[in-house]
Amino acid sequence: MSQTLDTPRTPAPAQAPLDAAALAALHGLSVSNARPSLPQYVRQLWARRHFITAFATAKLTAQYSQAKLGQLWQVMTPLLNAAVYYLIFGLLLGTSRGIDDFVPFLVTGVFVFTFTQSSVMAGTRAVSGNLGLVRALHFPRASLPIALCLQQLQQLLFSMAALAVILFCFGVPPTWSWFLVVPALALQFAFNTGLALVMARLGSKTPDLAQLMPFVMRTWMYASGVMFSIKQVLPEHGVPQFAKVLLECNPAAVYIDLVRYALIDSFDAGQLPYGVGAMWALALGWAVALCVGGFIYFWKAEETYGRG
Structure with a gap:
């Protein structure tokens, strides 16, 4: 019998394995935390506006939930700070000289200033202090610093109600100019939010920044005319012109002066370092620059937040 031998088959060439990007494209997958475009990011934030407001309100309610006096501390804390500053600067150091209505001032x-200070401090910890939420849920991370600034705005409303009572008790009657407080605080809120977004990105990479910021904010407060009039103090100390401009254009001082101008009759246009129109222009410029610039700066690192 003849024996039939099978002809050996040539093995098919091995296919190169697909890399992760090719496999994702083949199956229509995309990176879950990829940074969206700027317009799309804005739309995502707007879609989550109810979450932002609810988160802000919840944080405000829980802030003093363990204290016996509860939400009363929202007013007592800034009042006690003001009392301490009055004792040290008004009575001991005599910065009240030459300033009418010093207590309302x-x-x-x-x-x-506390409004800006609290917003910046909260923004610094917005991402690093909520890593569990950031890693568990997919949402635009800018929601966190914006919500925390909104919380500080809500707390400011309690303080402004107390301020109205203080003004009345010290003989400062309500006038139509009090309504100027609304646009002034709205511009300050925009400025605070932009600065909080900047600090949130920096704080997410450097958690130790939160320990440094109290010293930075305290220095900023002393340079913002909280306890004294910048316009009256500068000529007495022979401050160089460039430092004078920096102090007078300091955004915290600008917003403080505008609110004082709106609320206190004795704090007229002559107390402002520049004209009323120029002060409003400075306030608007700071608000737009920080709000837009800070938002873009935060958005550019969107995909990095929450990573190890």
């Missing part, structure tokens, strides 16, 4: 400065 001081309390207004403390309340307005």
Whole structure:
């Protein structure tokens, strides 16, 4: 019998394995935390506006939930700070000389600066202090610093109600100019939000920044005319012109001066370092620059937040 031998088959060439990007494209997959375009990011934030407001309200309610006096501390904390500053600067150091209605002047400065200070401090910890939420859920991370600034705005409303009572008790009657507080604080809120977004990105990479910021904010407060009038103090100390401009254009001082101008009759246009129109232009410029610039700066690192 003849034996039939099978002809050996040539093995098919091996296919190169697809890399992760090719496999994702083949199956229509995309990176879950990829940074969206700027217009799409804005739309995502708007879609989550109810979450932002609810988160802000919840944080405000829980802030003093363990204290016996509860939400009363929202007003007592800035009032006690103002009392301490009045004792040290008004009575001991005599910065009240030459300033009419010094108590309303001081309390207004403390309340307005505290708004910026609290927003910046909260923004610094917005991402690093909520890593569990950031890693568990997919949402635009800018929601966190914006919500925390909104929380500080809600707290400021309690302080402004107390400020109105203080003004009345010290003989400062309500006038139509009080309505100018609304646009002034709205511009300050935009400025605070932009600065909080910047600090949130920096704080997410450097958590130790939160330990440094109290010293930075305290220095900023002393340079913002909270306890004294910048316009009256500068000529007495022979401050160089460039430092004078920096102090007078300091955004915290600008917003404080505008609120004082709106609320206190004795704080007229002559107390402002520049004209009323120029002060409003400075306030608007700072608000737009920080709000837009800070938002873009935060958005550019969107995909990095929450990573190890």
